[in-house]
Amino acid sequence: MGRSIKISKGLDIPLQGSARKEVSPLDASVYGVNPTDFTGVFPKLLVKEGDKVKAGTALFYDKYNERIRFTAPVSGTIRAIVRGRKRVIEEIIIDADDRREYEDFPHGDPPGLSRDKIVETLLASGLWPSLLRRPFEVIARPEDKPKSIFISAFDSHPLAPDLDLAMEGREKEFQTGINALSKLTSGTIHLNLRAGKPHAKAFENAKNVQINTFKGPHPAGNPGVQINKLDPVNKDQVVWHVNAQHVADMGRLFQTGHYQPEKIVALTGSEIKDPRYLKITAGACMEPMLKDNLKNDNVRIISGNPLTGSTAHAKGFVGFYHHQLTVIPQGDHYEFMGWAAPGLNKYSTSRTFFSWLFPGRRYRLDTNYNGGPRALVMTGQYERVFPMDIYPMQLLKAVIIEDIEEMEKLGIYEVGPEDFALCEFVDTSKTEIQHIIRTGLEVTRKELM
């Protein structure tokens, strides 16, 4: 039986620029893959500029786990391989063909396939990286035996898309995807819905899963929180989680044998003229989405949501794990005595700015830090937005001093950086908490994996 969980700690940041619920298809002519989307992966290229690829052709693999392949989302020609500092590969750019060609992968109805076959197909097609594991919040390992798999059917981040819209017409694919996943775990597949609203048929009628409901503010939609509430990760245990749209892609893969990653992306943020939903093929270039759609030039373009997304540029590509594009104003301006102003138009969870007198207002937040970095002075702030049974400040301090044993005791296995995004947002000391937590996860992972 599914469970209903209510979360009281958390925060829904009231931002301007949510997408109107209308999906329009968008065909891009340029696509790209950012190897930097994949934490802990050391990319080894399999293609070079000028090569012809099909959708599903491997572009690179992970040096530390050669079975995990990363593939082209569309067929076309490799236009460029862009490297950044220290020759890190940042983008692999593909000029798309007019006609899509696909690599053929062995397929079939998942119940009739063995676990190994399913794993092989997912690895070869490039869909494997969509499976993430706790502990460590990195790509799952094929040899892991997860005790359960979590699918969050809603995203609670600020301005996040309504994933119900993504499931229209994909009911069968979604169910096939679940059937494939159920071969990968001996435990339960949890499908978590937001309580108190009607859902897409794909979610409501899903079989082979335990359907749970979550109520409350962000981070109720974070898989980390859902895992913590339903089936917490203990030492030596592994739980996987995967995005609902990727599950549908898996279903399509097993139905057709093609890697044809389709997703809806919400175009959001206060600086977007027409915030709406787009249906794209994964890895699409943002240029056509943003063209003539920005209110001004001095903006931050984010692939993903404003709390956890990554900074992108106007000709960048939608990230592998992202289903949202956010454009907010850049905050590179000085403000005279800003800390002393009454602050009627400033958003704060503390009530030190008078804006708290106007609930229900939506804000146009920019990228300014709103202060300088300080020692950790205030206490009790993180706890108000952190719904897990973990002490966030104490865990953070254990990470800062790199005390692995203490991190383990305080629950490092259960968290991912995104679970700390709200702590980072509310922090008076302007500490880079997500970065610190990621460092702690990597230190522990290297020690243990």
Added chain:
Amino acid sequence: MKALRNYVDKIKPHFEKGGRFEKLHSTFDAFETFLFVPNKVTRRGSHIRDAIDMKRTMSVVVLAMIPALLFGVWNVGYQHYNALGEIPHFWDIVAYGLMKVLPIIVVSYVTGLAIEFAFAQVRGHEVNEGFLVSGMLIPLVLPPDIPLWMVAAATAFAVILGKEVFGGTGMNILNPALTARAFLFFAYPAHFSGDQVWIAGKADTYSGATPLANAASGEMEAIPDFWDMFFGFIPGSIGETSTLAIMLGAAVLLATGVGSARIMFTALLGGYLMGLLFNLWGANEYMMIPAHQHLVMGGFAFGVVYMATDPVTATQTNKGKIIYGFLIGLLAMLIRVFNPAYPEGIMLAILFMNVMAPLIDYYVVRANVKYRLKRAQAQTT
């Protein structure tokens, strides 16, 4: 503002590395960020940030102390003229109060900030705003007639040995303002006890005893009326006398969420329950003082609202805060009633609990660790 900004931008290079005034970088930075919220944008992690910063937080605390300060200024003047047996015009009272209190504030801030700026520069940090609060707290917990050199000595002691040796703001174990007061209390006891120090420039014949001193010496009939003590028309440290003014400050701290409600209310509860317990026991006259009266006497309210809630030296966990606050209230009363050598218990109670706070947190956090281990065992078996 544009002109000011341009000027700041123009002189800025001199304070950067390699500039002429490189050694004053932290000082420049402190003034620059005081004038302008910096233009720094997020680089990684969350792209958006809450509007709150340390300056805002600390200025709210300073704001919360203003009622106690203003009343203190008036009361210093009032007690002085009252002791002389003449009550002049309101503004004369305030003028006398200002003459006594302002120098103390100036000395406290100048000494403390000079040390803070120097340490920030040596460490290559930005100047922390914590001392804006400590620098105001120190004068408020001192007697009005204190020699200024003592203020400077105590402030320097508190900032250097109470705070900087531990690593600066956020790392200290003891509340800096209370460290300053404790330093003076033990180093110069003559200036901190008896009935000679609590009224500035009083006539020799007039008794200047605080209500706590009255109680400790068994002069129960000399203890002023509850409402006099509540409003604060009594001798005492500059900022501690008016419970009403302190309640205004508490309201600001609680409304903005800057002060911990958990600590304030549990400390109040702890003090009140201990007072009730004394009433039931009733072994001597001091124990018979009504519990509610205890709450308006001496520095109890001031300590609970402004000192116990200092987030750096208090417990950090929410459960810990409840234990911490409660014990502060309880111990303050216990010391006050049982130990005649220390008529004011709240200072020692808070300092003692400052030291105990990490221990409380330790056990609260260990309980969480144990729970996680248990959960793991339950799942594997």
